Amino acid sequence: xxxxxxxxxxxxxxxxxxxxxxxAGVWGLINSRNAVRVLMSIELMLNAVNINLMxxxxxxxxxxxxxxxxxxxxxxxAAAEAAVGLAILLSLYRNRETVDMERFNLxxx
Amino acid sequence: xxxxxTTQLICFAVLSLTLVVGAxxxxxxxxxxxxxxxLGGVFLSVAGLYLLLNASFVAxxxxxxxxxxxxxxxxxxxxxxxxxxxxxxIPGLALxxxxxxxxxxxxxxxxxxxxxxxxxxxxxxxxxxxxATARIGEHLFSDYLLPFELASVLLxxxxxxxxxxxxxxxxxxxxxxxxxxxxxxxxxARTPLLTSKP
Numbered sequence: 001x002x003x004x005x006x007x008x009x010x011x012x013x014x015x016x017x018x019x020x021x022x023x024a025g026v027w028g029l030i031n032s033r034n035a036v037r038v039l040m041s042i043e044l045m046l047n048a049v050n051i052n053l054m055x056x057x058x059x060x061x062x063x064x065x066x067x068x069x070x071x072x073x074x075x076x077x078a079a080a081e082a083a084v085g086l087a088i089l090l091s092l093y094r095n096r097e098t099v100d101m102e103r104f105n106l107x108x109x
Numbered sequence: 110x111x112x113x114x115t116t117q118l119i120c121f122a123v124l125s126l127t128l129v130v131g132a133x134x135x136x137x138x139x140x141x142x143x144x145x146x147x148l149g150g151v152f153l154s155v156a157g158l159y160l161l162l163n164a165s166f167v168a169x170x171x172x173x174x175x176x177x178x179x180x181x182x183x184x185x186x187x188x189x190x191x192x193x194x195x196x197x198x199i200p201g202l203a204l205x206x207x208x209x210x211x212x213x214x215x216x217x218x219x220x221x222x223x224x225x226x227x228x229x230x231x232x233x234x235x236x237x238x239x240x241a242t243a244r245i246g247e248h249l250f251s252d253y254l255l256p257f258e259l260a261s262v263l264l265x266x267x268x269x270x271x272x273x274x275x276x277x278x279x280x281x282x283x284x285x286x287x288x289x290x291x292x293x294x295x296x297x298a299r300t301p302l303l304t305s306k307p
Contacts, residue, residue, distance in 0.1 A: 007114050009121050009161070011231065015224035017125050017158075021132050021151075022220070023213040028136030030209040033196050036186055040135055040148050043179060047155050050171075058162040060229065062236035068167050069248045075167075075174050076260045080267035082179045086186040087274035093190045100196055 014055035022048035035092070035099045039085050046078045121161060127154040141187055149180045166242040 021044055028041030050071045057067025093099055131151040135144045152175040159168035237244060249257045 007111075009117060011229060012224045013121065013125075014158070014162075016221055017128065019217050019220035019224070020129055023217040024129075024132040024136050026216065027209055027213045031206050032136070034141055036141055036183060036190065037136070037144060039186075040144060040183060043148065043175070044132055044135060044151065047151065047175075051155060051158060054159055054162050054164055054167065058164065058236055059231060060233040062234045064248075065164075065237070065241050065244055066248070068164050068241060068245055069253055071164075071167050072170060072245065072249075073253075073256055073260060075170055076264065079174050079178055080263055082182055083267050083271040084274070086182055087271040089186060090189060090275045097192075098194060099190050099192075100194065102197070102199055 011055055011059045014051060018048040018051040018055070021045075021051065033101050035089050035101055035104075036086075038101060039082065039089070042085075043078065043082065046074060050074050117161060120157070124154045124157045124161070127151075128158070142184075145180065145183050145187055148183065149176055152176050152180060163236050163238050164241055165239070166245055 025041045025044035025048060028044065029038055032038045032041060053067040053071045053074070055067075057065045057071070061067060089099070092104065096103065128151055131147045131154065134147040135151065138144050138147070152171065156168040156171040156176075159165075159171060
């Protein structure tokens with residue numbers, strides 16, 4: 001009995017993997033009560049986008065790897081976002097003494 | 110089927126399994142510290158996927174920036190806000206989770222359908238492999254020069270912004286002259302704002 005596995009990894013495998021990661025990130029972003037976990041979910045989503053960019057760069061743009069350059073910019077912006085986001089979280093915690101997302105409701109209509 | 114492609118498939122399977130399990134662990138585990146360490150695992154397996162895609166430079170950048178900086182920053186944040194608190198129950202939480210899971214499943218189905226129905230222009234041009242690092246450098250200093258410089262300005266702004274937002278300590282007296290500092294600038298140890306509201 002021979003397994004009919006593909007000889008190389010198809011592009012769609014990477015896309016489906018990134019879709020799983022992105023959807024897990026979206027679900028966590030909506031449902032997390034802890035503000036740190038919200039930031040982690042955002043990082044998951046950014047990584048999913050990066051996987052897509054790298055897969056396209058490798059499979060469809062092998063010579064001018066523009067996707068890799070984009071992924072580097074995304075990594076840069078993600079690092080800046082994490083730093084500012086966690087600083088905001090710290091000052092929020094200092095003012096409200098909680099990290100529960102349900103209690104950050106000052107701007108709720 | 111050669112040994113190389115078999116190895117590649119096995120690596121891809123292991124990495125994607127780690128990635129999916131880690132991602133669901135990050136969003137589902139009740140303990141936030143476990144989530145943070147699993148997030149590090151997710152970042153490492155994403156770096157492994159980049160290595161499978163012939164991108165060693167981006168894999169190294171991923172490990173340095175995400176595992177070395179972002180994950181450590183998240184652990185520090187968890188340490189600084191680590192207070193056991195019992196979250197008050199909200200009505201309809203299970204319904205909300207179910208609905209958002211349905212929405213996410215719909216989004217997933219949509220993305221998978223797009224991935225399998227789009228006629229990708231495969232096979233594309235041959236990959237340049239280990240030349241990629243030199244090519245990224247050429248891109249960064251020719252046609253992507255403006256975004257590159259903007260990214261450096263952005264990082265500087267983020268650094269200053271994070272310091273301004275997160276700092277707390279102000280000296281009570283001037284370090285050089287020893288005169289008492291302007292009391293208006295001091296952050297008093299005061300009761301937190303707005304905690305009384307539910």
